Amino acid sequence: MTHSSPALTQLLSHFTHAWHNNTFVKISLGNYQGELPNLKNLYGKRLNLKAGTRLSFTYRYKTRDEVKNYTFEEAVALINSLLVDGFQIATIQTTTNDFIFDYLPKGKTRLRTTPPTTKDPPTGAHDRTKQRSIAANGKSYLHHLGVTDANGNVLKDAQDKFKQINHFIELLRVELNALPPLDITRVVDMGSGKGYLTFALYDYLTNELSKSANVKGIEFRQELVDLCNNIAKQSDFKGLHFEAGKIEDSDCNDVNVVIALHACDTATDDALAKGIKAEAALIVAAPCCHKQIRRAIEKSKPPTAIDFITRHGIYLEREAEMITDSLRVLILEYFGYKCKAVEFIADAHTHKNVMLIAQKTKAERKPEVLEKINAAKAFFGIEQHYLEKLMRMQNCQL
Ligand SMILES: C[S@@+](CC[C@H](N)C(=O)[O-])C[C@H]1O[C@@H](n2cnc3c(N)ncnc32)[C@H](O)[C@@H]1O
Incomplete structure (x- = not known):
């Protein structure tokens, strides 16, 4: 057993100072030469628990990790004993400096001070407490919409809705951030319903991104429109x-972001058509039912190499969904959009879980995409996709 050294005493003194001044970031111990079999490293960080602040240590063994939490006093004693008898090197990161303690030949020790690896103070939040784009507390609209109680706690039966709201913002975060400021002044949410996502989007754009966005929800149910306008007023969302x-009757010529989430059947196409016509910088749609294409396939019943699959109603439904949305993507691409289809919400909540995200590019119209659209329609026996019809009606020739 070796003994504590002045360098180690100094290290513990820096740790104590950093811990009490909230500048401590993390500690790591390495080069273990003690008696615990297979122990390799030890990592420690601050952890705020209900019981108080702790130092959470991860013991990294050859094939497994073990986590143990300690009070500050326990942690100091532990670091001391582990460095006296086992680990040969320790690094403590603080927001002002890093401190590196190590053993030299003949049992000598030293302490080096270097500039800080990070100047960001750690949050100390428990790993399991996910940082959300839209926080639950301090948002009166979430309370008025029935997602949280008056204290900002998410209500038990609104957990899924809260997750969906955040997932929606997280999916769009990159695209929204990438838009030039002028491109998010006019946002339209088509078929906004009770407005959960419309409110969240407005909140994110104005309060997180500090953009002066003008967001409009279009909804044919008057009672929902009145409810949402009242909540917007109470929230001071000017x-x-x-x-x-109706989406199809709305005047959207100057919009630059179009959102349509679970607007029924071809209402999604109405929204897409409005967005394409307006040359919106960003179009986001989570399609709902896909009856138009399903009916078209059922009517023509084309003999294809995959009709052994689609003779089952459930598969026909899924196929209709994929064909409807893939043709939407092709039509968007034809008009110069770069598209992706991503999972919106997990299957457990609803099977309507696809989101199409389309960003306008400067690309010219592409004849080869048109060929693909026509070939797909011919293969599946579809006379025309509703979105094509709308584009033709708007004199946007396909
Ligand atoms: C399933 S809800 C989705 C609401 C909201 N977008 C969301 O994701 O939480 C669809 C909403 O779109 C509205 N809607 C459907 N077709 C519409 C149309 N053609 N014009 C305006 N509103 C429409 C419905 O009244 C309904 O409130």
Whole structure:
């Protein structure tokens, strides 16, 4: 057993100072030469628990990790004993300096001080407490919409909705951040319903991204429009408004972001057509039912190499969904959009879990995409996709 050294005493003194001044970031111990079999490293970080602040140590063994939490006093004693008898090197990161303690030949020790690896103070939040784009507390609209209680706690039966709201923002975060400021001044949410996602989007754009966005929800159910307008007023969301009306009749010529989440059947196409016509910088749709294409395939019943699959109703439904949305993507691509289809919400909540995200590019119209659209329609016996019809009606020739 070796003994504590001045360098080690100094290290523990820096640790104590950093811990009490909230500048401690993390500690790591390495080069273990003690008696615990297979122990390799030890990593420690601050952890705020209900019981108080702890130092959470991860013991990294050859084939497994073990986590143990200690009070500050326990942690100091532990670090001391582990460095006296086992680990040969320790690094403590603080926001002001890093401190590196190690053993030299003949049992000598030293302490080096270097500039800090990070100047960001750690949050100390428990790993399991996920940082959300939209926080639950301090958001009166979430309370008025029935997602949280008055204290900002997410209600038990609104957990899925809260997750969906956040997932929606997280999926769009990159695209929204990438938009030039001028491109998010006019946002339209088509078929906004009770407005959960419309409110969250407005909140994120104005309060997180500090953009002066003007967001409009279009919804044909007057009672929902009135409810949402009241909540927007109570929340002092001056740039958020809801209008009663049909998507297909809405005037959207100058919009730059179009959202349509679970708007029924071809209402999604109405929204896409409005966005394409307006040359919106970003179009986001989570399609709902896909009846138009399903009916078209059922009617023509084309003999294809895959009709052994689609003779089952459930597979026909899934196929209709994929064909409807893939043709939507092709039509968007034809009009110069770069598209991706991603999972919106997990299957457990609803099977309507696809989101199409389309970003306008400067690309010219592409004849080869048109060929693909026509070949797909011919293969599946589809006369025309509803979105094509809408584009033709708007004199946007395909
Ligand atoms: C399933 S809800 C989705 C609401 C909201 N977008 C969301 O994801 O939480 C669809 C909403 O779209 C509205 N809607 C459907 N077709 C519409 C149309 N053609 N014009 C306006 N609103 C429409 C419905 O009244 C309904 O409130």
